[in-house]
Amino acid sequence: MISVGIDMGSVAAKAIAYDGKGIAAKVIMPTGWSPKETGQKIMEELLRLGNIEREQVAMIVGTGYGRIALPFIDRKVTEITCHGKGAYYLNPAVRTVIDIGGQDSKVIRVDEEGAVVDFLMNDKCAAGTGRFLQVMAHALEVDVSELSQIARGAEPRSINSMCTVFAESEVVSLMAEGASKESIAAGLLQSVVNKTYSLASRLGIQGKVFFSGGVARNPLLSDLLGQKLNTEVFVSPLSQFNGAIGAALIGYEHLIKG
Amino acid sequence: MISVGIDMGSVAAKAIAYDGKGIAAKVIMPTGWSPKETGQKIMEELLRLGNIEREQVAMIVGTGYGRIALPFIDRKVTEITCHGKGAYYLNPAVRTVIDIGGQDSKVIRVDEEGAVVDFLMNDKCAAGTGRFLQVMAHALEVDVSELSQIARGAEPRSINSMCTVFAESEVVSLMAEGASKESIAAGLLQSVVNKTYSLASRLGIQGKVFFSGGVARNPLLSDLLGQKLNTEVFVSPLSQFNGAIGAALIGYEHLIKG
Ligand code: SF4
Numbered sequence: 001m002i003s004v005g006i007d008m009g010s011v012a013a014k015a016i017a018y019d020g021k022g023i024a025a026k027v028i029m030p031t032g033w034s035p036k037e038t039g040q041k042i043m044e045e046l047l048r049l050g051n052i053e054r055e056q057v058a059m060i061v062g063t064g065y066g067r068i069a070l071p072f073i074d075r076k077v078t079e080i081t082c083h084g085k086g087a088y089y090l091n092p093a094v095r096t097v098i099d100i101g102g103q104d105s106k107v108i109r110v111d112e113e114g115a116v117v118d119f120l121m122n123d124k125c126a127a128g129t130g131r132f133l134q135v136m137a138h139a140l141e142v143d144v145s146e147l148s149q150i151a152r153g154a155e156p157r158s159i160n161s162m163c164t165v166f167a168e169s170e171v172v173s174l175m176a177e178g179a180s181k182e183s184i185a186a187g188l189l190q191s192v193v194n195k196t197y198s199l200a201s202r203l204g205i206q207g208k209v210f211f212s213g214g215v216a217r218n219p220l221l222s223d224l225l226g227q228k229l230n231t232e233v234f235v236s237p238l239s240q241f242n243g244a245i246g247a248a249l250i251g252y253e254h255l256i257k258g
Numbered sequence: 259m260i261s262v263g264i265d266m267g268s269v270a271a272k273a274i275a276y277d278g279k280g281i282a283a284k285v286i287m288p289t290g291w292s293p294k295e296t297g298q299k300i301m302e303e304l305l306r307l308g309n310i311e312r313e314q315v316a317m318i319v320g321t322g323y324g325r326i327a328l329p330f331i332d333r334k335v336t337e338i339t340c341h342g343k344g345a346y347y348l349n350p351a352v353r354t355v356i357d358i359g360g361q362d363s364k365v366i367r368v369d370e371e372g373a374v375v376d377f378l379m380n381d382k383c384a385a386g387t388g389r390f391l392q393v394m395a396h397a398l399e400v401d402v403s404e405l406s407q408i409a410r411g412a413e414p415r416s417i418n419s420m421c422t423v424f425a426e427s428e429v430v431s432l433m434a435e436g437a438s439k440e441s442i443a444a445g446l447l448q449s450v451v452n453k454t455y456s457l458a459s460r461l462g463i464q465g466k467v468f469f470s471g472g473v474a475r476n477p478l479l480s481d482l483l484g485q486k487l488n489t490e491v492f493v494s495p496l497s498q499f500n501g502a503i504g505a506a507l508i509g510y511e512h513l514i515k516g
Contacts, residue, residue: 103424125383126423135423164423165384165393166361 002052003059003255005247006042006073007082008035008066011102011130012214014241015046017057018248020256025050026241035066043072059251063243065103075251080108080119082246087210088114089245090236095207098200098225098233099242100215102130105196107203114246120203126164128195130215135164136188139171140181147185148220156186162195193224200229209233212242260310261317261513263505264300264331265340266293266324269360269388270472272499273304275315276506278514283308284499293324301330317509321501323361333509338366338377340504345468346372347503348494353465356458356483356491357500358473360388363454365461372504378461384422386453388473393422394446397429398439405443406478414444420453444478451482458487467491470500 002024007014009031017025027045032038039062047054062073063082079099087097088110097108104123111117126132130144137144157179161167167188174184192215209231211222216239226233238245260282265272267289275283285303290296297320305312320331321340337357345355346368355366362381369375384390388402395402415437419425425446432442450473467489469480474497484491496503 124419125421131423161382163383164421165389 001058001255002056003061003248003251004043004046004057005082005244005249005251006039006060006062006064006067006070007079007241007243007247008039008062008064008070009101009214009243010065010104012240013038013042013064013066014244015042016241016244016248017046017050017052018245018252020252023238023245025052026238026244028240031066035069036071039066039070039072059255061247061251063247075254077247077250079243080106080116080121082243082250083212084108084110084116084246085114085249086242086244086246087212089249090238090242091208091210091234093208094210094234096200096205096209097242098196098209098211099213100129100192100196100211101213105129105199105213107200109203109206118203120199122199127162127167128192128199130213132164132167132192133188133215133218135168136171139168140175140184142181142185147189148218150182151185151189152220154180154182154186156190157183159184159187159191162191167191189218189221189224192221193228196225197228205229205231210242211235212239214240216240259316259513260314261319261506261509262301262304262315263340263502263507263509264297264318264320264322264325264328265337265499265501265505266297266320266322266328267359267472267501268323268362270498271296271300271322271324272502273300274499274502274506275304275308275310276503276510278510281496281503283310284496284502286498289324293327294329297324297328297330317513319505319509321505333512335505335508337501338364338374338379340501340508341470342366342368342374342504343372343507344500344502344504345470347507348496348500349466349468349492351466352468352492354458354463354467355500356454356467356469357471358387358450358454358469359471363387363457363471365458367461367464376461378457380457385420385425386450386457388471390422390425390450391446391473391476393426394429397426398433398442400439400443405447406476408440409443409447410478412438412440412444414448415441417442417445417449420449425449447476447479447482450479451486454483455486463487463489468500469493470497472498474498
């Protein structure tokens with residue numbers, strides 16, 4: 001009996017197959033222009049990679065902003081709930097989840113069973129999200145995946161504007177003045193950390209912190225976040241799948257309950 | 259005896275020569291990369307156009323974000339104070355000034371002499387500023403000065419995101435879906451009006467409203483703003499010079515006082 005979780009994010013689609021013992025298969029692909037088509041594709045790919053028959057899948061749970069575009073799912077669950085559950089699975093000691101996705105960021109407080117106690121979300125402002133880093137990487141003429149690497153060890157140039165639009169102009173000016181890409185990249189990561197910190201402070205940080213979402217793959221960012229929060233920040237190699245894992249687990253719980 | 263006001267904005271530099279009877283000369287030019295050089299240039303141009311000798315200028319007052327870069331000015335005055343005074347000069351009945359500049363927006367309440375009673379300013383977020391319209395005009399592949407013209411009479415497509423970055427993506431998607439530039443442009447102007455309205459509501463609108471700043475040159479925008487605020491919105495052909503006029507007047511008052 002298999003439960004599938006699909007997290008259709010704004011930038012990346014993630015799918016997880018859970019068989020009651022562990023993760024049987026996982027797939028990630030770009031969401032692209034059509035979440036609907038991507039949903040079909042990621043489902044096929046998941047079955048193929050996991051060597052799973054369609055009939056074995058007893059439940060499909062969708063989450064993420066594009067979940068409404070998936071006609072074949074059995075349930076829809078909010079990202080907040082899924083991220084809480086996923087973080088609990090990956091590290092049961094966690095009480096705070098910080099998720100920075102392609103277009104939003106969230107801070108979620110969970111109880112000792114991974115249920116959501118409280119949360120704050122920013123999906124109105126691109127600052128402090130993956131989108132900010134994408135715009136800035138473009139201005140720096142590097143790939144977003146390189147930011148952490150080039151920034152490590154550099155003296156950060158502080159970026160005054162929180163706003164993505166104004167910060168982009170600042171980056172262009174700093175480059176024209178001859179500031180190094182390394183120092184600018186370090187400043188930009190610090191800017192994301194500061195913005196995340198202000199969201200986290202509004203909710204209040206409790207217990208161990210789990211960092212999830214696509215932006216969590218940036219290793220320097222999680223280090224800087226830990227320094228700023230003055231606490232250990234836990235990142236899993238499966239961090240990006242956190243929402244999909246939570247969705248699959250929630251589906252599985254429904255199956256065994258009834 | 260002449261007083262000069264220079265408003266060094268983020269996008270445009272404005273200069274006014276006031277001779278105690280009226281505006282003797284005015285110049286506007288792009289701020290460009292160096293507010294310092296532009297300051298020299300606009301001063302020379304003002305004297306040339308107004309046929310004014312340098313010795314006749316008894317006072318130069320600077321305002322705007324770039325005022326710190328002007329070594330030759332006698333006084334620096336904040337934009338808020340200058341906009342209040344300028345609006346009073348252009349229309350003494352005005353009690354509220356809404357100024358939308360290239361990178362910020364302000365709502366200012368003035369008393370019956372043009373002195374500032376209260377104000378609110380947004381210079382942290384590009385939404386609702388001239389910058390928003392510039393980014394959007396670029397996405398629509400039109401010139402920012404054409405927005406009003408193409409939007410007039412069109413059924414607005416509502417833009418869901420307030421954020422400049424997210425709204426830009428929305429515009430690109432809407433165009434890909436075949437929405438007309440006209441309807442998108444109308445939706446974008448409405449978005450600026452909504453953002454301005456929310457700033458204005460926080461301060462509270464009192465008395466007659468004066469609309470100044472570069473964005474006020476957009477005639478449809480001032481109409482929409484009037485509808486939303488449910489009041490008459492006064493725009494002058496000199497709206498964009500409002501800050502510089504205020505600066506020149508404040509300088510003149512200092513001269514006659516002593
Ligand atoms: S501050 Fe900048 S990034 Fe944030 S909502 Fe405003 S325009 Fe968007």
